[in-house]
Amino acid sequence: MKIQPDILASALLVASSQLAWAQASCSPTPTYTFTPEQLRNANRTLSIGYVVYPGYAILDVFGPLQFLEGLSWPFSINLSIIAKTAGPVGSRPPPHHTPDGSIMDMSRMIDVQLIATHDFQTAPPLDILIMPGGVGDLHLVEQNDTAIEDFIASRFNTTEYVLSVCSGAGFLARAGVLEGRRATGTKAVWDFVTQFGTNITWVPSARWVEDGKVWTSSGVTAGMDMMVAFVRHLYGDPRVNNFVNNLEYLAHVDPRWDPFSVLHKVPGANMSIPLTSTVSPLQPYPEEA
Numbered sequence: 395m396k397i398q399p400d401i402l403a404s405a406l407l408v409a410s411s412q413l414a415w416a417q418a419s420c421s422p423t424p425t426y427t428f429t430p431e432q433l434r435n436a437n438r439t440l441s442i443g444y445v446v447y448p449g450y451a452i453l454d455v456f457g458p459l460q461f462l463e464g465l466s467w468p469f470s471i472n473l474s475i476i477a478k479t480a481g482p483v484g485s486r487p488p489p490h491h492t493p494d495g496s497i498m499d500m501s502r503m504i505d506v507q508l509i510a511t512h513d514f515q516t517a518p519p520l521d522i523l524i525m526p527g528g529v530g531d532l533h534l535v536e537q538n539d540t541a542i543e544d545f546i547a548s549r550f551n552t553t554e555y556v557l558s559v560c561s562g563a564g565f566l567a568r569a570g571v572l573e574g575r576r577a578t579g580t581k582a583v584w585d586f587v588t589q590f591g592t593n594i595t596w597v598p599s600a601r602w603v604e605d606g607k608v609w610t611s612s613g614v615t616a617g618m619d620m621m622v623a624f625v626r627h628l629y630g631d632p633r634v635n636n637f638v639n640n641l642e643y644l645a646h647v648d649p650r651w652d653p654f655s656v657l658h659k660v661p662g663a664n665m666s667i668p669l670t671s672t673v674s675p676l677q678p679y680p681e682e683a
């Protein structure tokens with residue numbers, strides 16, 4: 395289906411493929427093709443649920459949310475912040491044991507609180523579930539607290555997409571929803587994340603991995619790159635570009651770009667990835683062109 399809305403009159407400037415550039419340069423009336431799913435998504439309310447827990451990583455939550463919050467102006471998005479108990483949830487990790495058996499007490503760290511709007515019983519139906527990482531997962535694993543994994547497993551079939559950032563992939567793995575799939579997670583604690591699950595193809599060099607309805611990203615800031623790719627997938631590039639540009643964010647658009655897999659010596663990493671990199675060219679939004 396093709397549309398030619400006024401706002402996309404300069405869509406040649408945002409065309410993302412060589413083919414589109416070539417077409418645009420020969421055509422005085424550029425068009426941009428949205429998929430039927432993108433048209434449908436632009437026209438409905440998406441119910442997005444973020445699962446949080448004490449010791450969540452701040453940017454795993456607020457990085458991707460910055461894009462979703464901006465896009466909730468042109469599009470209808472409902473956000474639920476979901477935790478074991480509704481109310482304040484802090485970023486300060488609860489104590490956990492280190493491999494040598496001593497207690498790691500992080501109580502001197504600052505505690506950035508957010509408010510969970512729902513618990514696992516009251517959470518509304520979700521189209522998209524997002525699972526952040528954070529050091530707090532060590533405490534939950536140690537306590538055999540599977541409330542989050544149970545929630546993910548119970549909601550997986552009825553959500554259209556499930557995303558994780560950083561060690562959030564460990565929750566998905568423990569919930570069983572990565573079985574038979576390709577996935578990635580933070581390279582900083584790769585061994586921890588990839589110990590879970592039985593038949594998961596962990597991708598050692600990946601900024602993010604898309605496998606059907608499941609998108610998993612590498613550590614922390616990788617969640618922002620995944621989210622940029624994800625919202626472009628949801629709504630189409632030109633509907634997203636001005637928000638990315640207003641944030642002055644240079645998103646990595648190649649999911650295989652992962653120098654951190656080299657830096658952290660992840661087994662199986664593509665060692666020919668250089669430790670320096672450029673990011674994608676800017677994609678002007680028509681109004682800015």
Ligand SMILES: *[C@@H]1O[C@H](CO)[C@@H](O)[C@H](O)[C@H]1NC(C)=O
Pocket residue numbers: 433434437
């Ligand atoms: C958008 O919503 C309107 C009103 O519900 C509907 O008539 C139209 O068919 C929808 N368009 C798409 C592309 O889903």
Ligand SMILES: *[C@@H]1O[C@H](CO)[C@@H](O)[C@H](O)[C@H]1NC(C)=O
Pocket residue numbers: 439441472
């Ligand atoms: C979005 O959330 C609001 C507040 O919880 C609710 O009133 C509304 O029905 C929701 N809309 C959809 C489409 O789920």
Ligand SMILES: *[C@@H]1O[C@H](CO)[C@@H](O)[C@H](O)[C@H]1NC(C)=O
Pocket residue numbers: 536537538
């Ligand atoms: C968690 O489960 C393990 C293995 O079953 C057990 O050894 C450990 O004591 C449990 N920890 C807690 C806090 O219940």
Ligand SMILES: *[C@@H]1O[C@H](CO)[C@@H](O)[C@H](O)[C@H]1NC(C)=O
Pocket residue numbers: 547548549551
């Ligand atoms: C989800 O679907 C799978 C495959 O059909 C099924 O085995 C599983 O029981 C379902 N899970 C839930 C919670 O309904």
Ligand SMILES: *[C@@H]1O[C@H](CO)[C@@H](O)[C@H](O)[C@H]1NC(C)=O
Pocket residue numbers: 573574575593595
């Ligand atoms: C493991 O996952 C692959 C897909 O990656 C699938 O083809 C295979 O059947 C699975 N094996 C088992 C034992 O479930």
Ligand SMILES: *[C@@H]1O[C@H](CO)[C@@H](O)[C@H](O)[C@H]1NC(C)=O
Pocket residue numbers: 650664665666667668
């Ligand atoms: C490894 O990385 C290099 C440099 O980015 C790239 O050219 C090559 O295709 C990658 N190899 C694989 C198997 O992905």
